[in-house]
Amino acid sequence: MTAEILGPDSVAALIEDDVGERPWQRTLRLLAQRRLAVVGLAVVLFFIAVAVFAPLISPYDPLATSWLAVRKPPSALHWFGTDEIGRDVLARVIWGARASLLAGLVSVSLALAAGVPIGLVSGYLGGAVDGVLMRLIDAMLAIPFLILAIALAAFLGPSLANAMVAIGVSQTPIFARLTRGQVLSVKHEEYIEAARAVGNPHHRIVLRHILPNIIPPLLVQATLAAAAAIIAEASLSFLGLGEQPPDPSWGSMLNTAKNFISQAPWMALWPGLAIFTLVLSLNLFGDGLRDALDPRRG
Amino acid sequence: MTAFLLRRIALIVPTLFFVSVLIFGLQQLLPGDPALAMAGEDADPSVIAFLRQKYHLDQPLPVRYALWVEGVARGDFGESIRIKRPVRDLILEKLPVTGELAGLAMLVAIVIGVPMGILAAVKQDTSVDYGATMVALWGISMPNFWLGILLIMLFSVTLGWLPASGFVMPSESLKQNLLTLIMPAFVLGNAIAAVMMRHTRSAMIQVMSADYVRTARAKGLSQVSVILRHALRNALIPVVTLGALEFGALLSGAVLTEQVFTIPGFGKLIVDAVFNRDYAVVQGVVLCTAFAYIMLNLFADIAYVLINPRLRA
Numbered sequence: 001m002t003a004e005i006l007g008p009d010s011v012a013a014l015i016e017d018d019v020g021e022r023p024w025q026r027t028l029r030l031l032a033q034r035r036l037a038v039v040g041l042a043v044v045l046f047f048i049a050v051a052v053f054a055p056l057i058s059p060y061d062p063l064a065t066s067w068l069a070v071r072k073p074p075s076a077l078h079w080f081g082t083d084e085i086g087r088d089v090l091a092r093v094i095w096g097a098r099a100s101l102l103a104g105l106v107s108v109s110l111a112l113a114a115g116v117p118i119g120l121v122s123g124y125l126g127g128a129v130d131g132v133l134m135r136l137i138d139a140m141l142a143i144p145f146l147i148l149a150i151a152l153a154a155f156l157g158p159s160l161a162n163a164m165v166a167i168g169v170s171q172t173p174i175f176a177r178l179t180r181g182q183v184l185s186v187k188h189e190e191y192i193e194a195a196r197a198v199g200n201p202h203h204r205i206v207l208r209h210i211l212p213n214i215i216p217p218l219l220v221q222a223t224l225a226a227a228a229a230i231i232a233e234a235s236l237s238f239l240g241l242g243e244q245p246p247d248p249s250w251g252s253m254l255n256t257a258k259n260f261i262s263q264a265p266w267m268a269l270w271p272g273l274a275i276f277t278l279v280l281s282l283n284l285f286g287d288g289l290r291d292a293l294d295p296r297r298g
Numbered sequence: 299m300t301a302f303l304l305r306r307i308a309l310i311v312p313t314l315f316f317v318s319v320l321i322f323g324l325q326q327l328l329p330g331d332p333a334l335a336m337a338g339e340d341a342d343p344s345v346i347a348f349l350r351q352k353y354h355l356d357q358p359l360p361v362r363y364a365l366w367v368e369g370v371a372r373g374d375f376g377e378s379i380r381i382k383r384p385v386r387d388l389i390l391e392k393l394p395v396t397g398e399l400a401g402l403a404m405l406v407a408i409v410i411g412v413p414m415g416i417l418a419a420v421k422q423d424t425s426v427d428y429g430a431t432m433v434a435l436w437g438i439s440m441p442n443f444w445l446g447i448l449l450i451m452l453f454s455v456t457l458g459w460l461p462a463s464g465f466v467m468p469s470e471s472l473k474q475n476l477l478t479l480i481m482p483a484f485v486l487g488n489a490i491a492a493v494m495m496r497h498t499r500s501a502m503i504q505v506m507s508a509d510y511v512r513t514a515r516a517k518g519l520s521q522v523s524v525i526l527r528h529a530l531r532n533a534l535i536p537v538v539t540l541g542a543l544e545f546g547a548l549l550s551g552a553v554l555t556e557q558v559f560t561i562p563g564f565g566k567l568i569v570d571a572v573f574n575r576d577y578a579v580v581q582g583v584v585l586c587t588a589f590a591y592i593m594l595n596l597f598a599d600i601a602y603v604l605i606n607p608r609l610r611a
Contacts (some may be wrong), residue, residue, distance in 0.1 A: 126606050138309075140315070154571075154572040272441065279441070283439050
């Protein structure tokens with residue numbers, strides 16, 4: 001509440017006077033106190049490392065088939081077992097991290113790049129522009145997230161790139177709505193009025209004075225949206241609309257595994273566990289970040 | 299009240315317009331000649347010419363849009379290229395299946411989510427509360443198609459208690475129908491239960507500190523009576539209206555659940571249509587879900603005002 005009444009600059013000054021601590025330092029300190037959020041962040045970083053170093057740590061080529069090792073259960077040779085055409089499941093889970101993390105990163109970046117400007121314009125200008133933009137956003141929100149992504153993937157053609165575009169487009173309204181709401185809540189703050197009174201042009205007020213002050217909620221939403229995007233990519237790949245075989249993706253691995261549930265249950269276990277762990281960690285981190293950025297706490 | 303209703307209903311007109319433009323616009327995403335894309339690469343030139351004429355592809359875009367909207371308004375969503383039947387019939391045929399699945403899933407979500415939310419709110423900041431919050435986080439992070447596969451492993455493959463896939467109409471055998479739907483309904487309801495729990499928890503926490511709850515306590519009413527008769531009744535108002543907004547999540551989830559358990563519903567219809575490049579079916583399904591969502595939203599808003607006397611004036 002304090003931040004809304006005083007404006008972040010004055011709050012920052014107060015905090016610095018009191019504790020000698022900058023806002024981002026305070027956020028980091030509060031975040032570090034939340035054990036689950038730290039664990040979540042550590043797990044996410046672990047998955048990022050796995051994806052980046054996949055060529056170095058993968059025990060086998062994720063595409064190499066072997067007719068001598070078809071549907072073998074986990075063993076010393078193949079820790080996670082092998083799939084229906086003898087590919088190593090561990091290698092595919094490791095390489096599959098790339099598709100998932102890429103989907104999380106690219107989709108959310110697209111949604112931010114489209115949604116934030118819409119929200120800024122809509123919230124700042126108000127009036128007819130706001131009315132039209134918000135009805136458009138309502139229309140996009142009226143189509144369920146995955147259904148919109150499926151429809152877009154259908155018309156664009158199935159591929160990982162198109163799945164990421166589809167997920168990004170369907171997440172755009174969330175960011176547009178959030179940004180607009182935040183702009184409306186700070187628009188009439190005194191520091192904005194002051195910036196206007198000294199003759200700043202509109203674009204400068206929006207970009208230099210409003211935007212920096214609404215970043216915290218956007219950051220939290222982006223983390224949670226990345227978790228949702230990773231599930232969405234896995235879902236589209238599971239339906240056959242994301243990463244195309246033989247390239248590895250956790251969702252498409254589960255799609256195949258579904259046909260071998262009784263013969264080779266390990267095929268379904270590992271990719272699912274990977275999705276669940278990564279998404280849970282992102283959600284834990286996002287929740288922790290929200291608490292740490294909340295000026296009412298501490 | 300009347301003014302609110304009229305304003306609220308007037309708001310859905312532009313939304314419907316934009317939805318129709320979006321869904322019509324999907325066609326424009328098809329690379330190259332839409333007629334060729336619809337018919338397939340090696341189609342007969344006469345088929346392509348027929349499609350071009352049938353979908354007015356030789357007309358300017360606004361004219362095509364007007365013709366398309368006019369058809370939709372008459373309930374004509376076009377025809378499935380693959381099955382050669384009107385899209386409307388296909389949708390009407392699949393709707394009850396998904397409707398039953400979604401209804402059962404919502405039941406699961408309420409039965410699990412609401413009591414868990416009440417418990418978490420009453421025991422706020424205790425281990426019970428943290429436990430419930432963790433369970434909710436688990437529900438949100440669990441990809442429902444994976445949960446489905448795990449349940450099939452346990453209950454169908456290992457224990458042999460439930461059928462792994464398929465669907466039986468309730469008119470054929472209600473028992474078989476319910477047996478085939480237990481796992482899918484749980485899988486679909488699981489994530490919604492987590493959301494319901496969060497809503498119920500925060501609504502209950504808010505209500506529990508209200509004056510009338512304190513009064514009820516001061517009168518010496520039992521804890522159970524205070525919670526159930528005084529707090530819950532008021533806390534449920536936002537839960538019910540927010541629950542209506544979960545319809546989209548329910549439908550998205552149904553697509554995946556139907557795929558895992560091979561249930562011939564709405565979700566299976568749109569996924570099959572995507573692979574058969576049956577674009578009219580895809581558009582029809584998207585249009586119907588969007589329309590249903592807008593209507594449900596409208597009813598939820600109206601219900602909210604009707605239930606809440608302070609907003610009625």
